[in-house]
Amino acid sequence: MILRYDAAMGLRELKKQQTRELLADTAMGLFAEHGFERVTVAEVARAAGVSPNTVFNYFPTKEDLFFDRQDAVVGHLAEVVRRRPADSSAVDAVRADLLAGLADGEPTIGLTPRMATFWRIIADSPALRARLLELGERSEAALAAALAEESGTGPADPLPRVVAGAVAGAHRAVLGEIRRAMVAGEPAEEVRERVRTAVERAFDLLTSGLAGYRSGQ
C-alpha cells in the first residue's frame, strides 16, 4: 500500500484513501486465507482496527470489498472497440485484444498465479459469482453503448445491443474458460495455448459467419 502525499489533497482525503486501501487489502488477505463466505465484515473491521459501520461507509456491500477497482475492467471491452483502427471491425478489435492479452501475460486476463487464488475465491462463493455476472453485464452494456454511438441509429434500434450481446458473450466465455482452467490447476502455459487456438477459431467464425459452425471440428 504505497501512497505518496499529493499536495493538492487535504489530510482528510488522504486518510480516506488510506483507509479504503487498508480495508480492501485487509479484506483480501482474510478472504484469500479463509474464503469469502467464512469471513464476516465484523472480522474485517476488527482486523483493520475500525468499526463495522466504517466498513459500510466505504463499501456499500461486502462484495465491493472484494471487487474494488472493478470499473476499469468493466470499461475495457468498450475501450478496445472505441480505440480500434478505422478499417477493422469490432470483432477483430476484441480478438486482437484477447490475443495480445494472452501473449504478454497481462494480469487482467487472469493467467498469473496471483490471479489463480483470486479465481478460486470467486469459484467457491455464490455471491461473488453473481457479482462477476453483473460485471459482465455492465461490460456488455458499455460495449453496446459504444456500438450504438458509432452506428448513429437512435436508441430505439436494438441491433447494437444484440451485436454487443454476441461479442461480449464470446468474450466472457473466453475469460470464463481461463478462469475454469486456472481454478482446475492447469499450468498457465497450457491454458494459454489451448485458449489461443480457441480464440482464433471462434473469432474466425464470428467474423466470417457462424453458419460455418456445424458438426465435427
Added chain:
Amino acid sequence: MILRYDAAMGLRELKKQQTRELLADTAMGLFAEHGFERVTVAEVARAAGVSPNTVFNYFPTKEDLFFDRQDAVVGHLAEVVRRRPADSSAVDAVRADLLAGLADGEPTIGLTPRMATFWRIIADSPALRARLLELGERSEAALAAALAEESGTGPADPLPRVVAGAVAGAHRAVLGEIRRAMVAGEPAEEVRERVRTAVERAFDLLTSGLAGYRSGQ
C-alpha cells in the same frame, strides 16, 4: 391451482405439491402487489398459513419463490439447438425459434401483458436481476453442452463454449430488449415489430459474419 389426484401419488406427495404451489402463488401475488423487496418471507408464510420455516423447506431462497419452474426456461435454448433439422446451423435454429416465439405471442418470450408485471417486479429488485443473470448463465452452459456433444471433440476443447457464449449472448440480448421495452410500457405490437427486424438483421450478421457490421446501418 388445479390439481388432479394421481393415483400413483401418495397423499404426502399430493400435499407437498399443493403446499408448494400455494406458497409460490401466494408469494407471487404479494410480490406483484408490493414488490419483491418489500415482502418478507414471514409475510408470505403468514399469508399462506404456514410457519416461516416451512417456506424454507420448500424453497431454499426467497428468490426461488419467484422463479419457480425456471428449469424449463433454462433448458430451452439447448433444446432448440438439439431438435433442429440436420441441415441447419445452430444459429439458424435459434433465429427461427425467436421469430416463431415473436409471431405467435408465446408467453415465454415475454410479450404478454401478464409478463409485463413479471418483468417489472424483476426490474426493481437487484436480487431478482442477479438471479436472472444466473439463469442466463445456466442456459448458456446447457447450450454449450449441446454443442460440445455434437461437435464430438473432448471436454478440453473450449470452442463450443465460446460459440455458445456468442449465441446465448445474442439470445439474451434479444430477450433483454423485449423486457426493457415492456417495462417501459411500449405496446406489444410495436415491440414485436422492432425486435423482429432486429433479430433478422442481427442473426443474418451472425450467420454470414459480424465482419459485415461496421458503422452506419
Added chain:
DNA sequence: GATATTTTTGGTGTCACTGCAAGTTTTAAG
C-alpha cells in the same frame, strides 16, 4: 482558537437464512 463540516462510532433494529429438538402427520408392517 472558535466554529462549521465530515467522519467515525455505538446502539438498535430488520430480515434472510441455519440448526436443532419437539411435535404431528403419513406410511408401511404386522
Added chain:
DNA sequence: CTTAAAACTTGCAGTGACACCAAAAATATC
C-alpha cells in the same frame, strides 16, 4: 386396526449483512 418408522412442520435460538440515527471525534475554515 395397531403400531412403529419415516417424513414433515413448527418453535426457538442463533448468525450475519445491512439500514438508520444520534452522539462523539477529527478535520477544515475563518
